[in-house]
Amino acid sequence: MRVDLFDFELPPERIALRPARPRDSARMLVAQGKGNPAFADLTVRDLPAQLRRGDVLVFNDTKVIPAQLEGRRGEARIGATLHKRIDLRRWQAFVRNAKRLREGDLIQFPQDVAAIAEARHPDGSWTLAFTGEEPVEILLERAGTMPLPPYIAGKRPTDASDRSDYQTIFAREEGAVAAPTAALHFTPDLLAALDAAGIDRETLTLHVGAGTFLPVKADDTQEHRMHAEWGRIDSAMADRLNRVRANGGRVIAVGTTSLRLLESATGEDGVIRAFAGDTDIFITPGYRFRAIDGLMTNFHLPRSTLFMLVSALMGLETMQAAYTHAIAEGYRFYSYGDASLLLP
Template sequence: MNVDLFDFDLPQDNIALRPASPRDSARMLVLDAAGMHDRIVTDLPASLRPGDLLVFNDTRVIPAQLEGIRGAAKVGATLHKREGPRRWRAFIRNAKRLRDGDTIDFGHGVTATAGDRGDDGSFALDFAGDEPVELLLERAGRMPLPPYIAAKRPTDARDADDYQTMFAQEPGAVAAPTAALHFTPALMAALDAAGIGDATLTLHVGAGTFLPVKADDTADHKMHAEWGRIDAATADRLNTVRAAGGRVIAVGTTSLRLIESACGDDNIIRPFDGDTAIFITPGYRFKGIDGLVTNFHLPRSTLFMLVSGLMGLERMQAAYAHAIAGGYRFYSYGDASLLLP
């Protein structure tokens, strides 16, 4: 499909620079068989059915942005995928100054050696020393806010909490599964009281999620791979819910992509442990999920293509036009949508 079909104009004022407070007070646009409804996130229990199951991503964002020096040149690095115990793939700012074998000093006793350069322009970085890389990043790194926020304001102490979900357990993401940022203990209690269950999986979100689609046609776009895991108990639970007539509702496109990666053509979700580079566009047949909670996404992005695949392009174009006109807040710290095809 032509990528231009997924373009739209978004006023800068619609881009959220801070999350709603409290988190579950954000607005929520519901699209279901009855139409389109303006709600707030605390309405979620009433918008679902007893027996439904919400699936959250329990990845934890690491301080994956680093500023360093190679010789006399300043170099910025954004880690995006672990390749080994001490090796990470990273996007490099000022990459023309970097060569295979160069050492970057990130300060605080943290150094890394540049390895091979990938087809996407990223470099492998091998971190020196014996300390776990996670400890090195805690010393030298900072929270990797999305570029559309970082371009408007600096990262600050609030972001260390704001950009982490209440489910964050497994360190490894360099971007938050932002749909889950709306959830609070009070909302989870209300969902439980309404008979709506929850489960978790892990997908370590990479910085590739923010990369623009440069191809003119979706068929020519290559997704970055991300590592994920669904254990056997979780897979069994999801299958049991669906067999009993409940719906599996993914919270975030990351949860959705991993479930779909783990689901066969027989609509059975299986345990999964490995990389996924699934790219979902209109025409895709969904096999493992029955709905999605997600934020509002960038024009021409793979995420807007995904929600258009779930709900239909014309319907999502109308929903986004409604959201923009109604002052909904977009992107990572923005408002939510509940999509029930």
Template structure:
């Protein structure tokens, strides 16, 4: 498909620079039922705190339990200032990184990130980044806690400085497994009180893992979606969780992914023939565009995404491109806040 089809104009003031307080006070645009255009299906303006009254007993929300690491580093190679954003772990001491001012770095150079954190630039990749080897014996996680900052998306970091609040704001209540360099942002809206109210309403909660990479923020440079290559991300779903999700669907409940990252794990773990979820661990490059037949996901809660992004393509695959264009136009007109710290949508194509 032509990537231009997924473009739209977003006023800069619609980009959220801080999350809602409390988290579940964020607005929620609910789209229910099939129909590609505005006026077909149902569209409601609610708040995240209203979820217990929107979902049905027997439904299941699936969250991503990855934990964002402080993967943004600023350092020097000699007199040259060098920035690095880690985006994929290779082994215990090596990470692939996008490097700013990479022309000043050569293989074999040592980059001093301060606080006693030094990395060796090993191999340069085809996109201009590097494999970084972190020297010393301390776990890399401890080094990053000391020298790194939270890797806020460029549309936030370009407008204000990262600060201490972001260490908490850019982490979900489900964060357990270190490895993400971007938050699964739809889950940022949840609080322990909201989860308790959902469970009291008969809505189940399950967790999967996808370590979100910085590639999620890269623009689609191809003019046609068939020419775009997704970055690989590591994910996992436990076999017992898969069995419980299959039981939810068999009993008439809906499996609703909270965030596109959870959705990508579930669809990567789905058996093509039986449409059942399996226990699974591995890398996924799944790229979902209109025409994709969802196997196990019945709905999606997600934030509002960038124009021309793979994530806007994904939501258009679920609800139809024209329907999502109309929904985003409505959200812009009604003052919804966009992107990582912004408001949310709930997409229920089956109603």
């Protein structure tokens, strides 16, 4: 499909620079039925009433690490955003001012943290090998900052509040460089309300990479290649989800990261299975969903793989209408923005 079909105009003032407070006070646009142009304007606190007893929400428990680093190679300033772990000391990273970098160069970061630019990849990213013996996670806590998306970081500096604002209440498994932002809306009070309504919940792990923010530069979706991300679903959870669907309940993914891993773990027979490894699944209109019955997600960038994904779920015309409605009604967009509940 042509990538320009997924373009739209977003006024800059619609980009949220801070999350709603409290988190579950964010607005939520509800779309039900593929091809249905009618939308409901609610808040995230209304979520329990929009679901049915026996449904299950699937969250991503990945934890964002302070993966943004600013350093120097000699006199040259070098910025690095780690996006995928290779092994204990090596990470793949997107590098700013990479033209000043050569293989074997040493990059000095603050707090005596250093890494060797080991190899350049075809996509322009680099393998960085951190020196010393301390765990890389400790080095990042010393020298790194939270890797806010470029559409926020370009408008204000990262500060201390982002350390908590950019983590979900489910965050446990360290390794993400971007938050699974749909789950940022959840609070203990909202979880208690979901429990009272008989809505179950499960967690999986997908370590979100910085590639999620990269624009699609190709003119046709067939020419785009996704960056791989590592994820895991255990067999016990897969069995529980299969039982939910067998009993008539719905599997609702909270966030596109949860959705992508669930779909990666599900066969053509519709059975969800244990999964551990990389996924680079790219979902565009025409895809047949096998694992999920709905999605809660934020509002996404134009021409992005995530807007393509929601268009595959609900239909391109429906999502174009939903986004037009959201812009007109003053919804807040992107990572710190409002939510949508999509029930095809």
